[in-house]
Amino acid sequence: MVHDPSVADGEATAPHERRERRDAAAHRQRILAVARDLFARHGVGAVTMHAIAVAAGIGQGTLYRRYTNKGDLCRDLLHEHYERFTTELRAYLTEAAAIPPLERLDVALVRTLHFVNESMALLETVVASQMREMQCDGPPRFTRMPPRHESGQMWGHAVIADLLTEAVARGELAPLDVAYTADLLLSAMNPMVLRYQQSERGYSLERIAAGLRHIFITGIQPVASSVQRSKTEE
Amino acid sequence: MVHDPSVADGEATAPHERRERRDAAAHRQRILAVARDLFARHGVGAVTMHAIAVAAGIGQGTLYRRYTNKGDLCRDLLHEHYERFTTELRAYLTEAAAIPPLERLDVALVRTLHFVNESMALLETVVASQMREMQCDGPPRFTRMPPRHESGQMWGHAVIADLLTEAVARGELAPLDVAYTADLLLSAMNPMVLRYQQSERGYSLERIAAGLRHIFITGIQPVASSVQRSKTEE
């Protein structure tokens, strides 16, 4: 067997690992540019995959080859912004390792909230697609490309869980179900939940942040003394 | 103007208030029966509105006349179960008015969790439809019947908010944003959130209940003394 150039790239899986065609890469850029433009002009929800394909001058099949669904495309559009967000947060968390974990959690929480809020429209589409994928009630769904399990959610979970674990270890927090609590916190910052709370219930982002902080960081219980007081009053 | 019989029914809006036709009522029953059967046999997600219409021997337009969407139909299917649930919970809350509000909240929380869990499939469809309604990103949607804003969500919110308010008033809880906290609690019991946590993250219902109780009732903060201790230890 002759020299396989793909090996040089560190890909040691299959022989003759064909890399992405140049024209395909060009298409990808065009799709992203066109989608960004259409989304900006008409809103994410009002733009169909068909419209994107037409505007990009490609077939719908080609579009779906690249992105299994609209959420996938949105995720790619968000990629740069998301990377910046995680990088900065990661940097903060390492350099602030000295301050109490719950204070770090507070910062992480507020920053995440803002990130989600800024990227609301795209993120909403991402999670909407994920939900549809999750259904799978009827016949199994086919997808040409395996849905690359973006580490997004899991990354966030790990960050929160680590901070909670540290807080418990330091005795700044009573022992608790760290994994579930992290999930709970994440679900409270789910784009769809957040949008509902903002547009249907009318909560400002600041109010939401304060509410979350109060529940998950300050703690909702009063100090033991006040409970005692109320009981003796009766 | 002659005597208007509709006035006798307490409906003082329009004259000649025409009531639902008998045959229409029969259709309604048949739709519900057929849908229940199909859902049971193939799963809620796998049954289309078209299939329901065909199985019920009516046109799709007729089906959509009665129910603006699948979620609406599911809500009607759930109606009896839901009524029983709210009635029982209401009864408990009145008769248990003597015990501390936070204990009542605990009971309400666990019962709600179980109700949602039992009705998962239908409720999921209900909220999925609500989400689609909420989007409205593009052109406004038309619906033949006004989407009767089921009091479901709001009822739950009021119940939780009342219990929290009472707890604060009695000094058993530090003052907090009652309205937002109630929403937060509800969002944690959202069917889609719950399903994700159970099937994707693998949490049991008991674990979820315990986690919720710990955050929203026990409180996540340790008593002040343990914080002090950890600080002096360093």
Next chain:
DNA sequence: ATTATAAACGGACATCTGTCCACTTGTCAA
């Protein structure tokens, strides 16, 4: 250059939700 081959392509298709609208039928007043 030639050629084999897998990647890429594109648009017809299948399916689902929800709407429209011309037609039918039950109901009520006269």
Next chain:
DNA sequence: TTGACAAGTGGACAGATGTCCGTTTATAAT
């Protein structure tokens, strides 16, 4: 009874998502 009319009906249709598959084309080995 009868006739006016709004409620009810059904199926074609519009618009979206996502799939299939016959065809084209970039790439790499020869």
